[in-house]
Amino acid sequence: MEHIRIILFIVEVVFFWILIPSLAFFQIEQGYDYSLTNVFGYIFISVGILLAFYSALVAYVQRGQYSLMLAYNNRLITSGPYRFIRHPVSTGYMIYLTGIFCLNASYITFAILISTAAFIISLQLIFERYSSKRISEYDDYKTRVPAFVPFPGKKIPFDYSYSVPLMFILMNLLMKFVIQVAAFPAIRKKGKIKKDTPVIYAIQHQTHYDGPAMYYALTQYFRPVGTALYVEKLPLLRKMGTIPVKRYERDMRAMKGIMSTLRNKFNIIIAPEAARSWDGERLCIRKEIWKLFRKLDVPIIPVKFNGAQRLWPRWSNIVQFFGHIDIEFGKPIDPGEDNVEEEIRSFLDKEDPSFNEPYRHYIGINRLLWRCPKCGTIGSIKGRIRGFFCTECGTSWEKPSVIEVIELHKKIRPDNMEVNFPVKDKVTFKNNKVEAQIFKNKALLGNQEFRFEDFRSSSIEANKENIFGLVHDTLRFFPASSALMWKEIIDHQIVFELGNKNYHTYYWDENC
Known part of the structure; x- marks a missing residue:
């Protein structure tokens, strides 16, 4: 069935949008005429083509269906122009024909265009009977939306759940x-x-x-x-x-x-x-x-x-x-x-x-490897184009593969490498830069203390902002070092030190 619609689509474009208009354009005198009638003609042609093209595009994006004048719709379309009229492609085509008539207002052109428009309108009304039989919601759609010309108050309200934006x-x-x-x-x-x-x-x-x-x-x-x-x-x-x-x-x-x-x-x-x-x-x-x-x-x-x-x-x-x-x-x-x-x-x-290949570069990898996999020093990893190195012990890694970086990251996580408390850092908290420390059971930001027993969830936004859900509030701040470091250390302490098994983490969640 779909290949038949494709054939009809090609026939429709060639015959109705090219050949029939050509009969009218053939009689138009050469040269430029910017009379008011011609200006309106070009406007109508442009509007008609845009309406028909957009309507066809909406139908394809919503239901994967080629919207045609030569075949009935076998799926209900309720997006874009279809919210206001049931046959926007046909309406666009009639506007297009009106523009052609404005450019060449002769009896022959008028006869051709009127007969073509009458044929298209009659065909659409006949096809609606088939659509009503095949689409259960179509009769309700007919009562809510006019056929060819929009009317105030007669439309399908927009909703993302059934309309394509x-x-x-x-x-x-x-x-x-x-x-x-x-x-x-x-x-x-x-x-x-x-x-x-x-x-x-x-x-x-x-x-x-x-x-x-x-x-x-x-x-x-x-x-x-x-x-x-x-x-x-x-x-x-x-x-x-x-x-x-x-x-x-x-x-x-x-x-x-x-x-x-x-x-x-x-x-x-x-x-x-x-x-x-x-x-x-x-x-x-x-x-x-x-x-x-x-x-x-x-x-x-x-x-x-x-x-x-x-x-x-x-x-x-x-x-x-x-x-x-x-x-x-x-x-x-x-x-x-x-x-x-x-x-x-x-x-x-x-x-x-x-994953067996190296990264394209390693600039910024200190956000992931927040401490050295060799010596454990926090904040000592510096990334370069071809690799990264530790400023503390001097160890370097040249073009490691994605898998090798994964293994290095596993190695520095708190469940595999011990953390020496307190961990010191600087953070931007409530628009102020303050000293911060992570202890075994709490975090200190400036002079404010946050105990891990009050933490309920954690996330990282935009790779740089830590967000911790508390019992009655939300804790948000921007660390100077690595947001992932704060999340991994605090998550580990809450799950293993406090024994909170309902706390969601990337790696240690028993509810996964």
């Missing part, structure tokens, strides 16, 4: 170009999903390339789930359809948005780890995520981005271009399967061939 379409088109140039991506897919079946894409979140790569790989509308703090700072994310979710608490508004989106047969993107990996190693996935997947009860497709870690690791502020990202889609997984967790984990844990 313009910003999503623009970003999708932009990323098709940007990622192709920046990362030379390849797409590998396994298995097929029945059309109109919504899915959850469970992505391994390593770098800021992950989101653009998904825009490159997918054309139909999807909604990513993102941290509320990021969405608030970047309003563009919300305008693209991102669902903001608050960390470490029950966010019923986000849950409602996810379920409504899936109910309207759109896809959702979720990073199960809820954070970007610092070294490329998969982070802990909490049991609440598995409960969510089972509750949503739609197929889950795991996604990996092989090669992305080398291009833009979290610890680096330098974006690398002209690399290669292999976007790998796993086979659809039924959330009702007994081993759904193991299937997703095993796919995300698959070896990334690029």
